[in-house]
Amino acid sequence: MDARSLALVRADFRGVSETPGGAERLISAFYGHLFAQDPRLRELFPPAMDMQAKRITTAVQFVLDHLEDFERAQRFLEQLARDHRKYGVEADHYDMAGRALLAALRTFHGNRWTRELDDGWRDITLLISASMAIGANEDTSQPYWDATVVGHRRVLDDLAIVRLQADGPIPFKAGQYVPVAVPQRPNMWRYFSPAIPANPYGEIEFHVRRISGGWVSPAIVNDTKVGDRWKIAGPLGGLHVDRESGRDVLMIGSGTGIAPLRAQLIEMSQRGINPRVHFFIGGRYPGDLYDVDNMWQLSQSNPWLTVVPVCEEHTNPWWYPQDSGQTPMGMPRRLVGNLGAVVTSFGAWSDRQIQIAGSPSMIANTRYALQRAGTPSEIIAADPV
Ligand SMILES: Cc1cc2nc3c(=O)[nH]c(=O)nc-3n(C[C@H](O)[C@H](O)[C@H](O)COP(=O)(O)OP(=O)(O)OC[C@H]3O[C@@H](n4cnc5c(N)ncnc54)[C@H](O)[C@@H]3O)c2cc1C
Ligand code: HEM
Structure with missing residues (x-):
């Protein structure tokens, strides 16, 4: 595919994404054309498909953005297809998907469709469907x-x-x-x-x-x-403690965001030597720190681990069981305040490797607080929520 054709396709897709409701219209046409080829494919999808437009257009955008690094785009598509096996999608389906995407673009543009657009998009949709078919075919592990x-x-x-x-x-x-x-x-x-x-x-x-x-x-x-x-x-994501880096660890988790951090700490407790870990566990009310007792117990038998509970409010609201969130015997008192503010009141933690886990807003706020305190962004890791 030449540079001119690629620039045309990129500009065209930007136009689709920037048109209000454009992504939804395109993906709805994509499904229309896909199910027209084989109505049984509808059964693989959940009843509500409203989240899909954004996800699929983001995936296509990723491919368009990485075509100069062709292998990266290909790896991404192969991985996407391996993951699609859990929906029951098979390699043969991608040929239909490629054709449906091209037909959807044609439907979207109506009489503004040109020969050049057809040539450019034909190459891209072929690349997507062929790479996904390879990914689906190559992985023989359980979906x-x-x-x-x-x-x-x-x-x-x-x-x-x-x-x-x-x-x-x-x-x-x-x-x-x-x-x-x-x-x-x-x-x-x-x-x-x-x-x-x-x-x-x-x-x-x-x-x-x-x-x-x-x-x-x-x-x-x-x-x-x-x-x-x-x-x-199959698992995804890469939150982990880098043992080679020689850095101690800062973990910041709130709500069920403690889960991936907790799993790592339990695993570390099965090893003899570990870096030092400070684990800030946050919640809105004291009663929200539902697992702090277990983490406190873990820290008692693992001297490398320090657990710091943090709440935004001093007391539970009236509708919580009043005794919930009691601090375990011997544990330091809870700190009160915004989690990011409390963590950064101890400094920028620039010598650490840092993991943040929680809701999308908690991750964004905590990352922002750290960066404002001078923490380099490359030492902060979080899942893509
Ligand atoms: C990498 C990753 C790991 C996750 N791990 C966990 C976990 O261990 N435990 C856990 O409970 N959840 C976890 N989640 C969130 C989980 O995957 C679901 O998104 C969540 O349970 C909501 O699903 P739902 O079907 O109930 O809501 P949906 O029907 O998908 O969404 C309904 C509405 O709620 C909004 N919404 C979705 N999630 C949130 C949120 N977190 N806060 C506020 N609004 C939201 C949506 O935007 C939508 O408007 C994780 C998400 C990611 C991306
Ligand atoms: C052009 C090729 C395709 C692309 C780029 C694509 C992309 C995507 C993406 C990005 C997601 C969201 C995944 C996630 O959030 O984890 C998704 C979900 C899904 N895709 Fe595809 N897909 C393609 C083809 C297909 C085909 C051919 C089928 C079935 C025949 C299919 C079935 C599904 C299903 C069932 C879901 C989950 C829907 C949901 O949970 O709401 N996809 N797809």
């Missing part, structure tokens, strides 16, 4: 594992700890996250971070907070039963 719920405990009104026994060991590293589908919401995959490291028995634990108005998390917190069968797909 997902089945697991049985063996425990479901509501530790807060809106938060449950779910324990499962997978049919086989799931090969994730502590700190990674996995796509999960539950029987109450078939085909609606969501990411959750295991809160314990992988073990040979396939035991796995998730901490799930109910998002009001959400499809999947309320079903997990309110309706999950022992015996339910979940699907858990």
Whole structure:
């Protein structure tokens, strides 16, 4: 593909993304053309497909942005297709997808479609479908594992700890996250971070907070039963402690964001030598620090670990059980204030490797607070939430 054609396609896609409702119209046409080729493909999708426009256009944009580094674009597409295996998508489907995307672009533009656009987009859609077919064909590992719920405990009104026994060991590293589908919401995959490291028995634990108005998390917190069968797909993400760097560690977690940090700390506690770790656990009210006792216990037998509880408010609101969030005996008192402000009141932590985990807003605010305090951004890691 020559530079002129590539520039034309890039400018065209920018136009689609910048048109109000453009991405939604394009992707709706894409599905229309895809399902017209084979109506059975609709069954692979969940009932609500409203989140898809943004995700698919972001993926296409990523490819367009990385065409000069062709291998990177290809690797991304192959990985995307490997991940698509959990939806039941097979290599043969990508030929139809490539044609559907080209037809959708044609539909979107109507009589503004030109011969040059057709040539340029034909190359791109071919690249996407061929790379994805390769990714789907090359990976012969299991697309997902089945697991049985063996425990479901509501530790807060809106938060449950779910324990499962997978049919086989799931090969994730502590700190990674996995796509999960539950029987109450078939085909609606969501990411959750295991809160314990992988073990040979396939035991796995998730901490799930109910998002009001959400499809999947309320079903997990309110309706999950022992015996339910979940699907858990291959791990993603790279939160980890870099032992080669020689740096000590700062971990900042709030809410269920403590899960990937906790899994790493439990794994570290099984080793003899570890870097020093400061773990700030945040929540709005004292009662939100639902796991602080366990982390405190862990720190008691692991002198390299210091746990610092932080709340935004001094006391629980009246609707919380009043005794929830008691500080365990011997543990330093909770610090009160905004998590980022409390952490940076100790300095910029520039000599550390830093991990932040929590809601998207908590990650953004804490990262901002650290950077304002002078922390270099390259030592801060967080999952893409
Ligand atoms: C890498 C990663 C790891 C994750 N790990 C965990 C975990 O260990 N435990 C856990 O409980 N969740 C975790 N999540 C969040 C989880 O994947 C779901 O997004 C969340 O449970 C909401 O799903 P839902 O189907 O209930 O809501 P949806 O139906 O997907 O969304 C409903 C509405 O809620 C909004 N929304 C979605 N998530 C949030 C949020 N966190 N805060 C505020 N509004 C939101 C959406 O924008 C949408 O408007 C993780 C997410 C990512 C990306
Ligand atoms: C042009 C090729 C394709 C691209 C670029 C693409 C891209 C994407 C992306 C980026 C996501 C979101 C993934 C995530 O957030 O984890 C997604 C989800 C999905 N894709 Fe594709 N896809 C393609 C082809 C297909 C095909 C051919 C099928 C099925 C026949 C398919 C089925 C699905 C399903 C079922 C989902 C999940 C939907 C949901 O959870 O709401 N995709 N796709």
